[in-house]
Amino acid sequence: MDQNVVLSVSDLNVYYKNRKKKLFEKSGKKQALFDVSFDMKEGEVLGIAGESGCGKSTLARTIVGINKDYTGTIYQKYGEPQMVFQDPYSSLNPAKTIGWLMEEPLKVDKNRKWTREERLERVKEIMDRVELPPEFINRYPSQLSGGQRQRVCIGMALMKSPKLLIADEPVSALDVTIQAQIMELLEQLHKNLGISIIFISHDLRVVYHMCDRVMIMKEGRMVEMEETDKLYRYPKEEYTKELLTAAGIRK
Ligand SMILES: Nc1ncnc2c1ncn2[C@@H]1O[C@H](COP(=O)(O)OP(=O)(O)OP(=O)(O)O)[C@@H](O)[C@H]1O
Ligand SMILES: [Mg+2]
Incomplete structure (x- = not known):
């Protein structure tokens, strides 16, 4: 190959x-x-x-x-x-905060264990990368625009450095x-x-x-x-x- x-x-x-x-x-x-x-x-x-x-x-x-x-x-x-889907409205769990959603891929990461601090650090880093303001970490998907939600989806896909x-x-x-x-x-x-x-x-x-x-x-x-x-x-x-x-x- x-x-x-x-x-x-x-x-x-x-x-x-x-x-x-x-x-x-x-x-x-x-x-x-x-x-x-x-x-x-x-x-x-x-x-x-x-x-x-x-x-x-x-x-x-x-x-x-x-x-x-x-x-x-x-x-x-x-x-x-990692995959980003078409519809940023239906692909985010409305009951969870942006921080929770972005952290999730790390919690179930089969390749390594992440401490709570490491996870939070990584969430902040990626939020910055996809240009979401840090205070959005405690917001819910319904409080974001479509474009902002798609940034969250892209961020989630980036968490494990694909x-x-x-x-x-x-x-x-x-x-x-x-x-x-x-x-x-x-x-x-x-x-x-x-x-x-x-x-x-x-x-x-x-x-x-x-x-x-x-x-x-x-x-x-x-x-x-x-x-x-x-x-x-x-x-x-x-x-x-x-x-x-x-x-x-x-x-
Ligand atoms: N879960 C499913 N069960 C049965 N058939 C399916 C399923 N998902 C897609 N198909 C069928 O497979 C074919 C390809 O669908 P697919 O969703 O991959 O197309 P697409 O190119 O992504 O279309 P679009 O531009 O509308 O998103 C279609 O005929 C579709 O009806
Ligand atoms: Mg399609």
Whole structure:
């Protein structure tokens, strides 16, 4: 394996249980991903784009270990990556303070024991990193704006110093101005901490600014994967051209 590879996915096929079984239909599985293979280099920002239902979240959830029904191999150089989800409103427990929520990943850290003081120190450090005022430590999620909540989610994902962060539509639920701020934060983290990022979005314009390479997916398959500039200027596949045209990027 190339030393510079942080993630290598080969021949990934992912299945879901068929929930809506039709009459006379054999109970069985629905395949959501078909033979997906790709490598990711250390420090790279990889965009994954494609229409709703094409399998972007499925791919992300399988890489972080949430989806377990798959065949193929997933090699990760540094062990478990962390994930940031789309909706900062529903992904935070409303009954817990920001401090409690951010501390939690350390309490269940399998790799090391953290003392209470160490945990608090780390929470403060990360709150600073994601630009949340220190006094927010005692606030509840309902007392924060959407953008601030997404900063909490990103902070939680950073607590254990991951080398790979998977952000699944991290700005889709936010206002445009707030979107730009969160994108800026992710770029800062990438630059300052050297984290590799998988950035998932259905918005090809958002992906363009952020990513070194982009993967286009359709109906559970990888259509094309290429350096961002190249893909946007010289798309090889008809489907990529269609998406670029629909996004108003290509005439
Ligand atoms: N828990 C589940 N059980 C059964 N089928 C599922 C489940 N989650 C997703 N699917 C199906 O798998 C396919 C891929 O869904 P996925 O959520 O990965 O798409 P997506 O690209 O993330 O879409 P979006 O842009 O809307 O978030 C879809 O057909 C979806 O209906
Ligand atoms: Mg999704």
